[in-house]
Amino acid sequence: MDQTVFLFDILLPALLQGLIVTLQLIVCSAPFGFALGIAVAVGRQYGHPVISWFCKTFVFLIKGTPLLLLLFILYFGLPSIGITFTAFTASVLGFILCNGAYNAEYIRGALISIKDGQMVAARSLGMTRWQAIKNVILPQALRRAIPGLSNEFIYLIKYSSLAYMLTVVELAGAGKQVATKYFLYTESFAAVGIVYLVLVSVTTIAVNILEKKVAIPGTVRATPAAQL
Numbered sequence: 001m002d003q004t005v006f007l008f009d010i011l012l013p014a015l016l017q018g019l020i021v022t023l024q025l026i027v028c029s030a031p032f033g034f035a036l037g038i039a040v041a042v043g044r045q046y047g048h049p050v051i052s053w054f055c056k057t058f059v060f061l062i063k064g065t066p067l068l069l070l071l072f073i074l075y076f077g078l079p080s081i082g083i084t085f086t087a088f089t090a091s092v093l094g095f096i097l098c099n100g101a102y103n104a105e106y107i108r109g110a111l112i113s114i115k116d117g118q119m120v121a122a123r124s125l126g127m128t129r130w131q132a133i134k135n136v137i138l139p140q141a142l143r144r145a146i147p148g149l150s151n152e153f154i155y156l157i158k159y160s161s162l163a164y165m166l167t168v169v170e171l172a173g174a175g176k177q178v179a180t181k182y183f184l185y186t187e188s189f190a191a192v193g194i195v196y197l198v199l200v201s202v203t204t205i206a207v208n209i210l211e212k213k214v215a216i217p218g219t220v221r222a223t224p225a226a227q228l
Contacts, residue, residue, distance in 0.1 A: 037103025
């Protein structure tokens with residue numbers, strides 16, 4: 001087969017469709033994973049001992065469970081107890097849980113780094129404990145957590161390819177289908193790799209810009225994502 005025909009008439013259209021699905025997975029997962037990470041981190045660091053224990057246990061279980069196994073449980077295991085999800089929904093739920101657990105660790109570390117005097121100063125101004133956390137502690141912590149959160153977002157881009165194991169034809173899955181059908185594995189997977197590289201590069205640039213805009217004066221630095 002002519003390489004030009006294969007590239008422009010077969011491979012690129014298939015990868016475009018797969019890319020759209022990948023972006024849908026990311027857009028549906030990242031915001032909820034971020035919100036879950038904040039809730040778990042704050043609950044673990046400042047919540048009632050029972051809430052803190054549940055948050056700690058959640059992080060322990062999710063971090064200790066391979067993501068692929070978690071996806072299999074959500075998609076293949078839960079139907080045995082009457083809970084059924086589509087492949088796309090199961091993938092998104094798995095990504096949210098995984099993303100949220102790791103985000104929680106980054107945010108909790110940032111919360112710990114905030115000096116106790118910040119809380120004391122906020123309380124002296126008449127704020128309640130939760131007002132101080134919401135308006136003083138958390139905004140600073142999120143700024144400091146940007147490098148870790150950006151890395152986790154990049155990991156989300158990469159492990160979104162696991163959705164193909166649940167029959168969701170995303171970017172990597174589309175490349176595999178084309179490669180299997182036409183026996184052009186090198187060309188197909190090289191193209192998939194280039195697309196992922198572009199996604200990661202764009203994300204890295206965007207995060208670096210964001211960090212410089214919101215960074216606490218005197219703390220601006222290149223994110224670890226920029227080193228990938």
